[in-house]
Every structure is written in structure tokens, then in C-alpha cells.
Amino acid sequence: MAERMLKFVATPQALPDKRPAALRRRDFEEIYADYARDKAAEQAARCSQCGVPFCQIHCPLHNNIPDWLKLTAEGRLEEAYELSAATNNFPEICGRICPQDRLCEGNCVIEKGFDSVTIGAVEKFITDTAWEQGWVQPIRPRRERPESIGIVGAGPAGLAAAEQLRRKGYRVTVYDRYDRVGGLLIYGIPNFKLDKAIVRRRETLLRQSKVEFVLNCEIGRDISFADLRARHDAVLLATGVYKARDIAAPGAGLGGIAAALDYLTAANRHGLGDAVPDFDSGALDANGKHVVVLGGGDTAMDCVRTAVRQGAKSVKCLYRRDRANMPGSQREVRHAEEEGVEFVWLTAPQTFLGQDRVSHVRAVRIHLGMPDATGRQTPQEIAGSPVNVPADLVLKALGFDAEDLPTRLGVADLGVTRRGTLAIDVKSLMTSLDGVFAAGDIVRGASLVVWAVRDGRDAAERIHSYLVTKAAAAVAIAAE
Numbered sequence: 001m002a003e004r005m006l007k008f009v010a011t012p013q014a015l016p017d018k019r020p021a022a023l024r025r026r027d028f029e030e031i032y033a034d035y036a037r038d039k040a041a042e043q044a045a046r047c048s049q050c051g052v053p054f055c056q057i058h059c060p061l062h063n064n065i066p067d068w069l070k071l072t073a074e075g076r077l078e079e080a081y082e083l084s085a086a087t088n089n090f091p092e093i094c095g096r097i098c099p100q101d102r103l104c105e106g107n108c109v110i111e112k113g114f115d116s117v118t119i120g121a122v123e124k125f126i127t128d129t130a131w132e133q134g135w136v137q138p139i140r141p142r143r144e145r146p147e148s149i150g151i152v153g154a155g156p157a158g159l160a161a162a163e164q165l166r167r168k169g170y171r172v173t174v175y176d177r178y179d180r181v182g183g184l185l186i187y188g189i190p191n192f193k194l195d196k197a198i199v200r201r202r203e204t205l206l207r208q209s210k211v212e213f214v215l216n217c218e219i220g221r222d223i224s225f226a227d228l229r230a231r232h233d234a235v236l237l238a239t240g241v242y243k244a245r246d247i248a249a250p251g252a253g254l255g256g257i258a259a260a261l262d263y264l265t266a267a268n269r270h271g272l273g274d275a276v277p278d279f280d281s282g283a284l285d286a287n288g289k290h291v292v293v294l295g296g297g298d299t300a301m302d303c304v305r306t307a308v309r310q311g312a313k314s315v316k317c318l319y320r321r322d323r324a325n326m327p328g329s330q331r332e333v334r335h336a337e338e339e340g341v342e343f344v345w346l347t348a349p350q351t352f353l354g355q356d357r358v359s360h361v362r363a364v365r366i367h368l369g370m371p372d373a374t375g376r377q378t379p380q381e382i383a384g385s386p387v388n389v390p391a392d393l394v395l396k397a398l399g400f401d402a403e404d405l406p407t408r409l410g411v412a413d414l415g416v417t418r419r420g421t422l423a424i425d426v427k428s429l430m431t432s433l434d435g436v437f438a439a440g441d442i443v444r445g446a447s448l449v450v451w452a453v454r455d456g457r458d459a460a461e462r463i464h465s466y467l468v469t470k471a472a473a474a475v476a477i478a479a480e
């Protein structure tokens, strides 16, 4: 092993080639090329095969990273794929969009001094190769089970659960209010981070595996929650969180101020070829505009980079903390800067100026004070420091909260936490309602795709235990 691995001293870190920023700015294609086979093997061989792999500990799915890196280095890609797919339903998606600098790669032991192993890029390479080679096949369960499960939400949590439950032979139906499968993978995350074809390929595989999809169907509106429960032996709620946080500043009602997800959804729909009135009218198109994005998370990064590609005159990101304290991935910030985005750190919006439409954001400079209970330094306004930033389009990317799901679903006894997310039992992952489980952002609050996958997988296991126990109890009663 030692001969082939441990090459991190002699071999420098090399990500797949990144397209030049000048080209990236002109289209919505993904920005990284693929590794060639020998390059992936070379990079995988940098791994030092740690006895206690911190990369694996810090991956929410506890992916068996050192083993699939070793198999890749040895050219045993089919085995690497099988190992990788055993713990992750969508490795090629996580490899593309996980914030690796905060998860696996940020905790790689060779990160200090030698730059981490490029875990995400190798993970993507393994599964993209598996697709090319035809190793990714529809599920054929060993035995079919009679019970049926209804999943509300076709985002990553719902899809991961659907796949896991179908593997066990359950009949699975996924309901979504949208017209496409994928949740935020389709309508939130832009194509330049995750090509929509990658998501569609997964949808096709699930359909071929006989997972049923009922789209354009909102539970609580088109089908009542009581009906849904009557149709299925268990229900999983994986509805995500969509209530955009707002800003109550003077002028916040002016034209030209929009919620980030409305903007990104319009851009994604346009890219998918849909007619989008708000985009076609120019209201949600950044072309020729001075764009100001408020916020410092993943959504803000996606907005600024989308605006650049739409041909904005200028794109500024206003964030009240500094670079080191922003929630978004540092890698994304670097991409954005290369593409021409200007970050205005330590600045918070105070007032929106303009007649009917916004013309400027009046912002105030911020000083970071003492850390609060969460350990983060508290932003404090510096008196008398306002600046006027020109803006024709302001995008609010201030985070998301859970909508009032009990009201939307018409089930008052569905328990929620103080944050409005669904309350679940930590062991059974069941909500306050018997046979109703929950997973993903609706439990965790706005989080990450990899956590949604983890939650979906965990929920599938608990649903299986619940149904097996129930069936055994029914047999015992019948035998009495």
C-alpha cells in the first residue's frame, strides 16, 4: 500500500481544470472539467490512509473515503464506486456541491502544510465514471413488500429515503408541488454548480426502479393530509424550508427588490426553457443592472454569480461580517471574486432609496464586537458612516425559516419546535403523529444537501423498523 499511496509530499494538490473566469462569465456551464483517469488516480494516491480518518468523521455520511481513494489509486474504479454508493445516494452531487472546505477536506490531516486530498473531485469522478460505464443500475429489490410509503417532497432528503426504501422492496410514491423532481437541486442551486442533467439522470433511475412520482401536487391543497395518511402505511415529510427572512428597512417595498430564491428559481426555470413572466419582463433579469446582493451564505453566492452570467453592469455583495466570519464556502467566494463580484464586507443595509424603484442602498459600516453566546462576534454599527451603493436590483439572501407546516397541511397536532421546524423523536425520527416521519431541512432548518441525504437515509431505516415491528405485532395478535 505504502508504495502506491502517501504521495502528498511529492505530488501537489491539483483540482480538475477550472475554466477561465472570462469564459465562465458567459454561460451557465459547470466550471470544473473532469479528471482524466490517471489524474484522479494520482490525486487519490496523495492520501496517507490515516488510521483515524478525520475526513470520514467529518463527512455527514461517514463515507469510507480512505478505502475508495485507495481503490481509485489502484485503478479499481468499479469497486470504488460500489463502496462510495454504499453510504451515499448521490455521490456525484455531493462531490460537486458539498462545502468540502468545511467538511471532509477541511479536516484532512495533510491539509496543514500540503493541501488536502481533493476528496470531492475524486468522489465526483468515481460516480461520473460509473454512469458512463453503465455500473449505475436501477434497483431490483430481492423481494417486494406489500406496504406503501408516501413521501412529501422530491428534494434530496425525500429522494434518498425513496431510494433506500425501494431497495428494501417497499412501494414508494413521492409527491411534490413542483413540476420537476429535485427540490432545491433543480430550482435553487444554479447550473454552473450542478448541471440539471445530473439531477434528471437520478430521477430517471428512480423511475426505472419503480418509484412513483406525483408532481404538481401540493399536500394540504391538492390532496389532504388525512387522505395521504389513509393511502400509505407510513408517511415521510421532507418539505424543506422556504420562508425567506426579510428586512424591515425604510424603502423595503420599492420595486426592484426581490427575494433571492424567487430570482434563482426564475433563472433556473429560464435555463430549463420554461416561459418565466418575471424573467421575460426583465423584473428578475440582472442584465444591464447594478445588482446588490444582501447576505453572505450559499444563496447569496449563487445570486451574485448568476447576476454576473446574466450580464449585470456591476455586482456587489454586502455582508455585515467579514470574510472569515461568513457562512458561505470560501471556495465559492474565490470563484465569485474571479468572476468579477465585489464583496463589501462589514456593511449592512439601512435604507433603500428611490422613487418607485430602488436606485441606491444606503448602508452603514460595521465593527465586529465581542462574541455572543454562539461564539460569533456581534456586528455593531459605526455611527455616522453611511454609504450609498447604486442598485437597480437588490436581492435579499438573508436565510430561510420553516413555514407553518401544521397550518399548511391542516394538521394542528403536528408538533413543531420553537423555530417552526418539525419536532421529531430523536430515536424513532417520528413526528408527533403515529407513522409520520420527517427528514431534511424541515427538521434541521436550512442546511446542506449532504445532511438531507443523511436524514433521508436515517428516516428510511426507522420507517423500515416501524413497519417491521407493526407487521410482527399484527402476526402476534392474529396468532392469539
Ligand code: FAD
Residues within 6 Å of the ligand: 097, 098, 099, 152, 153, 154, 155, 156, 157, 158, 175, 176, 177, 178, 182, 183, 184, 185, 188, 189, 193, 217, 218, 219, 220, 238, 239, 240, 241, 261, 264, 298, 299, 302, 439, 440, 441, 442, 446, 447, 448, 449, 450, 452
Ligand atoms: P428541498 O430540497 O427544499 O426539497 C423540498 C421539496 O418539498 C421541494 O421540492 C418542495 O416543492 C416540496 N414540498 C414542500 N411542501 C410541499 C407540499 N406541501 N406538498 C408537496 N411538496 C412539497 N447545499 C449544499 O450542500 N451545497 C450547496 O451548494 C447549496 N447551495 C444552495 C443554494 C441555494 C440557493 C439554496 C436555497 C440552498 C442551497 N443548499 C446547498 C442547501 C440545500 O439545497 C438544502 O439543504 C437541501 O436541498 C434540503 O433538502 P430537502 O430535501 O430537505 O428540501
Ligand code: SF4
Residues within 6 Å of the ligand: 058, 059, 060, 061, 062, 063, 065, 088, 094, 095, 098, 100, 103, 104, 105, 119, 120, 123, 450
Ligand atoms: Fe466530502 Fe460531502 Fe463527499 Fe462527504 S459527501 S466525502 S463531505 S464531498
Ligand code: SF4
Residues within 6 Å of the ligand: 046, 047, 048, 049, 050, 053, 054, 055, 056, 065, 066, 107, 108, 109, 110, 117, 119
Ligand atoms: Fe486520506 Fe486525508 Fe482522509 Fe487521512 S484525512 S485518510 S490523508 S483523505
